[in-house]
Amino acid sequence: MKFCSHCAASITVKIPLDDSRERHVCDACGMVHYQNPRNVVGTIPVFGDQVLLCRRAIAPRHGYWTLPAGFMELGESTSAGAARETMEEAGAMVTMGPLYSLLNVAHAEQVHLFYLASMTSPVFSAGEESLEVALFSEHDIPWQELAFPTVKQTLEWFFIDRAAGILTGNHPVTVRSRDILPAEKI
């Protein structure tokens, strides 16, 4: 059972008269409580030829490695949120680059957005949500211990595009994008 956040009456799931899909509608005041996907924003922090990863200190995927990322907050932009998460989780100051990947995770009701980002110095530290933070060269990436398919896919694309020479700043960056399926595992 759900309750109305506006008047505390009970909620019924039904299709409103002027709508085509089921919504959470208050039985007393009639307010429709819409639900929408949330954005997870993060970076690919690059220092030299290395990428910065965080080992998660929280569920889900405790102990697995991730790019710094988290839920976008009210009042910030996607890019500012990605920079904030990079500071909070990895203690790293970055110069933000362009959007690099957009991954739809419909079954988790999320959209994951990763930005290219440059570290101006090799300064980083584990935030409260990280067990450790470290720079990895391509051949050292812990592919079997990555936390999420969106992180794995973004890193795969990144190393392919970097090898092709299209992430040098002299080329326009095309956003990589695809849908993540429920069955996908690391």
Place this chain on the structure above:
Amino acid sequence: MKFCSHCAASITVKIPLDDSRERHVCDACGMVHYQNPRNVVGTIPVFGDQVLLCRRAIAPRHGYWTLPAGFMELGESTSAGAARETMEEAGAMVTMGPLYSLLNVAHAEQVHLFYLASMTSPVFSAGEESLEVALFSEHDIPWQELAFPTVKQTLEWFFIDRAAGILTGNHPVTVRSRDILPAEKI
């Protein structure tokens, strides 16, 4: 006053112990009710050298012209949501292209995402949320009667990039992006 959607008790706005910003927290069950920005997804539907616009039949900006767009729904991807809105508002079937613009509208707690899209035929019709729908050449765009700054900015970028020959399908498309300021008016 707000109420907990889980147990109907009262809500207090405060910073939880393990957090750094104010949240809506239930006084009884302790549930934190997170609030996050919502995505508005739409298309730039192109037929020949023309772009399809809808005149809004609903608030806000009733009577003003917009690209077809609306709130992304649970269970769909950004691209699928943009195609759905194009069918619902403009009655147009499109072949979806790449992401073209990402505009942060922090004061409205929204992110606007527009995809390039091709109409395979000049078939369209006004949906319930549109007064009329029409194809416009660049010199006929009703610039003074556009509904939102994100639509105006996306159309401006589109015509600049098209004139520069970089939307032909032979070039990688770079996502155009910027933050919309509260003071911006059409």
